[in-house]
Amino acid sequence: MGPILNKQKKTDTNFLSFSFDGSEITCQSGVSIGAALTAADHFGLRKTPLGDRRGIFCGMGVCQECRVIVDGEHSVRACMTPARSSSTVLTGDTHISDGPTELPVVDIESVEIVTPDLLVVGAGPAGAIAASIAAEAGLDVSILDERHSIGGQYYKQPASPNLMPESLTTDKQFSGGRRLIKRLMKSGASVQTGVQIWGAFTPNELAVYDGVKHKIFRAKKTIVATGAYERGLPVSGWTLPGVMTTGAAQALLRSYGILPGQRILVAGNGPLNLQAALELSEAGAEVIGVAELGEKPGVAALFSSGLKMGLNSPRLAFNGLRYLLSLKKLGVPIFYGHRLESIEKKSTGLKVRIVPTQHGSLSSEYSWDVDTVCMGYGFQPSNEILRSLGCSHAYDENRGHLVTNRNYDCETSVPGIYAIGDCTGLRGAPSALLEGVIASISVLKSMDKRVSFSLMIENVIAVIARYQHKVFQSALWKLFDARRYHFEFATSDTIVCRCENVNLGDIEQLLDNCAGSIGYLKRQTRLGMGPCQGRYCAPVAAAMIAKHYQTPIDEFSFFAPQVPLKPIRIADIVSGKKT
Structure with a gap:
């Protein structure tokens, strides 16, 4: 795998070395620990209490899946932390770093x-x-x-x-x-x-x-x-190392010049997946294909949406057309109306299977051996x-x-x-x-x-342009129109809460007794009690409750935000110093 463009020799001063579980890792200065380990084919960065390996998933510090131990400090997010020369990095575990034995009295x-x-x-x-x-x-x-x-x-x-x-x-x-x-x-x-x-x-x-x-x-x-x-879509194997969001793959490429794998499948819904597939292909990866959840748009939809997009944002419309034409030129197929079915761990990487989204479809099923699966099924604010x-x-x-x-x-x-x-x-x-x-x-x-007058003019232009972009987005998503799925492709043993290893079956068994309360599910299963604090599992659980009780989802269907908003050591708050 490794860096894409780096022409420098590893003896140059801009390279550094650190150890990971006893192996020497060499990378360029400025690279994150997670990117350096990905380049060295180390995808599994931490172990769960069940012994399962996890790795980079979101690539932006939200999922907390890439937590490692750095020079004795636990729960360090590898995707957010620059590699340091001569540091000792170990596979992450569930231990929390010890704080100081005596805390100062803070005024x-x-x-x-x-x-x-x-x-x-x-x-x-x-x-x-x-x-x-x-x-x-x-x-x-x-x-x-x-x-x-x-x-x-x-x-x-x-x-x-x-x-x-x-x-x-x-x-x-x-x-x-x-x-x-x-x-x-x-x-x-x-x-x-x-x-x-x-x-x-x-x-x-x-x-x-x-x-x-x-x-x-x-x-x-x-x-x-x-x-x-980015939203994750729970399917069998989505927690395996080597499965990451499309944005995580882009971050590795754009920030560090590193491919997330050599053979890659991109799956999901929307134009970001096409952009990522093209960038990865042009950078040297073998992109097996793009599994697009939505059906292939017809001629009438292409003309109608294309016209609105071209009139309201010609540059973005041209970029979209360029993605499609360039992928075709590079031989990267788009499998419209297909979704991820399962991902399995193999000795040489992953085996991924995609199937038609609609039951009864005459489209084919496909499976490949890959290094990496990139999933992009939308976003959560x-x-x-x-x-x-x-x-x-x-x-x-x-x-x-x-x-x-x-x-x-x-x-x-x-x-x-x-x-x-x-x-x-x-x-x-x-x-x-x-x-x-x-x-x-x-x-x-x-x-x-x-x-100033120039700012007033800029404000008017921004208001008009925002409306035009709204029209553009509406037309764009008609081309990628697909039902919003949450848990429908998961099996009973598919993990829903990545942090606490709560699977779909665990939640289904409690739905009759939860009285529509996501808090009840949390108390009974520890759903949402892990480091990501429910950012991935809460939308899934809320959708399951809504379907079971035939009730609409609103802002109170989710976990209430809690302090701390993201994990932080109490010692850091109290002492004001990093120990």
Whole structure:
């Protein structure tokens, strides 16, 4: 497998070495532990209490599946942590790092309180443009991000310049991201990366740990732009090492110049899978095919949707056409109306099987031996901060997730709190950028800041463009129209809760007695009690309850967000120092 473009010899100073379970791993500086281990064919990074291996799944620190032990520290996310020279990395286990035996008495008055005019949470496309505009207009702006780099999933940059894949040297996502990052860094905003927001409290207070100390942010206005993460679809074998989201595969390629495998199947629903398949193919992988959940669109649908897409966003429409034509030229087949059926572990990798989505279909079944399976069945908004702050949500049956209730300026039901981009419901990066413009200008107006004529024009353009993009997205998804599945392809022994190894049968046995309560299932099975805190299993369990009781899903069908919002050691919060 290994790096794709790296022409340098391993004796160069930009290479480093560390050990993994006693084996020496060599990689370039800037590469994450997870990427380095993937390049070295180490897919299984931790063991469950049952002894099963798990590896990178989401690639963005949400699923917590790639937790390893680094120099004695447990539960280190390999996908989020840069490799360090001479460090000792071991397969992760269920042990939690020991904290200090004596904790200091903390005076609450000593905790640093930060009170910017505007706090932006998330430095992806939406957050970065919003912070830039507000800071350029004279506001005191702080922007926080959990990642160590700016850009989010869409505008993620190579960890270092020499990790740029040759096949992506002219990529417009990279160049657009560079321009936006440069603007943010010059805007005067206080940019803080690698921080963890572990609590959100009404009316507008965020608790943050920056790796050194604990802080409380009490901003006059807050813009939440925390993005989204990819949905998993429970099927037999989806927890095996080598099965990952499409976004995780893209992150390995785009950030580190590393292929997630040599023989790859991409499966799911939507255009992101086509883009990923093309990028992986052009980078040198053998992409067996793309299993698209939706049926192949007919001529009438292609003409109708194609016309609307071309009129409202010609560039994006052209990109979509390019993906299809390029995949055809490269000989990568698209299996329309097919889904993942099962994934099995073999001595040489994985055996994956796809079948027609519709029962009774005359289409064929297929199976292959592969290194990697990439699945992309849609997204879930990262809305736990918004929900913790009391912002109201509604459930969108078609998209299968909660949507944040907002006004036309992107302000939520809680005054002074704005929500933009994919954390509110999925519209993609172009729409997120436009919402960043709209929300930041609204904040300026609400704080009686002068809005220049050029900004007013930019706001008008953004409002119009956002509407056009909405029309584009509506037309696009008619071409990828497919039923929203949750648990329908799982068998009784298929794991639903990845963290606590709760399978479908465990949940089904309790449905009659749960009285429609997801909390009951949690208490009886530990569903949602693991490190990912129900981000993957809660939508599945909510859908199972809704079907069993024939009740609609709403914002109360899911687990209530809890403090901490993501796992953090109590010792880090209390002592304010990393031990």
